[in-house]
Amino acid sequence: MAPLSTRTVTATLQRVPPPWPSWVNVENTLRCNLDCIWCAQALVGSTKSGVDMPLPLFERIAAEVLPRVSRLSFSVAGEPTIAPQFLEFLDLVNQLDLTTELVTNATALHRPGLLPRLLPRLGLLIASIDGARPATVEHIRAGAKFARIVENLERFDAARRAIPARPEFLVAMTLSAVNVDELPEVVDLAAKLGADRVVCSWLQVMDPSLLDLSLHAAPARIERTFGLARARSRHRRIGLELPDEPPLIPVGLGARRAFEVFAPRRRRAALRAALQRAGVLAWETRSGLGARCSFLWRRAYLHADGQVSPCCVQGRPYVGSLLDRSFAEIWIGPEMTALRAGMFDGHPHSACTRCSQGQGPNPAPIEAWTSPVRNPLDARSG
Numbered sequence: 337m338a339p340l341s342t343r344t345v346t347a348t349l350q351r352v353p354p355p356w357p358s359w360v361n362v363e364n365t366l367r368c369n370l371d372c373i374w375c376a377q378a379l380v381g382s383t384k385s386g387v388d389m390p391l392p393l394f395e396r397i398a399a400e401v402l403p404r405v406s407r408l409s410f411s412v413a414g415e416p417t418i419a420p421q422f423l424e425f426l427d428l429v430n431q432l433d434l435t436t437e438l439v440t441n442a443t444a445l446h447r448p449g450l451l452p453r454l455l456p457r458l459g460l461l462i463a464s465i466d467g468a469r470p471a472t473v474e475h476i477r478a479g480a481k482f483a484r485i486v487e488n489l490e491r492f493d494a495a496r497r498a499i500p501a502r503p504e505f506l507v508a509m510t511l512s513a514v515n516v517d518e519l520p521e522v523v524d525l526a527a528k529l530g531a532d533r534v535v536c537s538w539l540q541v542m543d544p545s546l547l548d549l550s551l552h553a554a555p556a557r558i559e560r561t562f563g564l565a566r567a568r569s570r571h572r573r574i575g576l577e578l579p580d581e582p583p584l585i586p587v588g589l590g591a592r593r594a595f596e597v598f599a600p601r602r603r604r605a606a607l608r609a610a611l612q613r614a615g616v617l618a619w620e621t622r623s624g625l626g627a628r629c630s631f632l633w634r635r636a637y638l639h640a641d642g643q644v645s646p647c648c649v650q651g652r653p654y655v656g657s658l659l660d661r662s663f664a665e666i667w668i669g670p671e672m673t674a675l676r677a678g679m680f681d682g683h684p685h686s687a688c689t690r691c692s693q694g695q696g697p698n699p700a701p702i703e704a705w706t707s708p709v710r711n712p713l714d715a716r717s718g
């Protein structure tokens with residue numbers, strides 16, 4: 337499709353503003369208790385910065401933004417569970433009607449008072465493990481104790497099974513040259529822990545120092561380990577998602593998830609999500625445009641210092657601060673409009689040009705990520 341003129345597409349976006357996002361990420365902390373060897377945030381030092389979102393800022397977000405979203409996820413650049421005021425954040429969330437997601441390194445799930453506050457709204461917990469052997473996990477996730485992670489996840493699994501609207505439990509593995517051979521063992525471990533699925537992604541090499549960890553040059557090794565992992569997943573009856581492949585979901589698990597949709601809380605959340613999808617479709621019809629990046633139209637990242645961005649992609653743009661404007665103003669403000677217009681007028685933001693959601697190839701070549709970041713604000717948090 338030929339690019340539209342910037343003026344035309346901007347006028348359309350102003351005349352027919354997109355609906356409220358359905359999914360919001362709140363970066364409740366930048367700090368992390370680990371030093372994972374490939375973590376972009378650890379490499380730039382932000383995880384030791386000690387920056388946490390202040391409670392008054394989260395109270396504003398809880399009042400303005402969260403009542404109209406269906407999913408809330410915590411932190412992306414730090415470990416959410418170690419933030420000093422995380423329990424107070426959860427107390428506020430528990431007064432709202434939404435579903436939460438938590439991506440965690442699982443090292444602090446034993447924190448007193450955490451699970452009872454987390455579980456009432458939790459829909460999904462993703463535990464990043466990256467290995468099945470203590471030596472591998474403690475090498476990649478430097479600072480972690482494998483035994484503590486296992487103990488915490490066993491405790492979490494027992495607690496989630498004791499409530500009616502049982503949250504999903506996923507084990508995540510980033511595949512690299514140092515751990516890919518362990519994938520079949522990770523499937524075994526996840527099954528033993530009671531998890532529903534193992535979800536794998538490629539290591540995105542964001543720094544030239546990590547090139548040796550990339551699996552770009554090892555296709556035979558990948559095929560062998562993937563074959564073993566698929567067999568283990570069928571044998572253990574646990575779901576498995578490998579990059580670029582349809583997920584393997586055991587029949588019993590799929591049926592149970594479908595059944596759980598009928599639990600009252602899940603039903604409301606599913607209804608809200610469906611309404612929001614319908615809102616985007618209605619917007620597409622009215623505007624005559626397509627929602628070309630699901631993040632620009634459906635998601636928002638609210639950072640610890642009040643900045644807002646549409647995604648967590650390296651080099652992402654920042655589109656305004658909650659310290660200066662309301663979220664409603666930022667969501668349809670000139671910065672977001674310019675980003676959305678860039679999807680149609682042939683002038684996408686530099687981050688969008690190398691991102692598979694926008695105009696970039698999928699997967700992006702390594703040079704796309706290791707070349708210098710052009711967005712000056714990106715130096716803030718990596």
Ligand code: SF4
Pocket residue numbers: 629630631632646647648649652675685687688689691692693694695
């Ligand atoms: S195209 Fe990619 S970089 Fe651009 S806003 Fe969407 S997710 Fe972010």
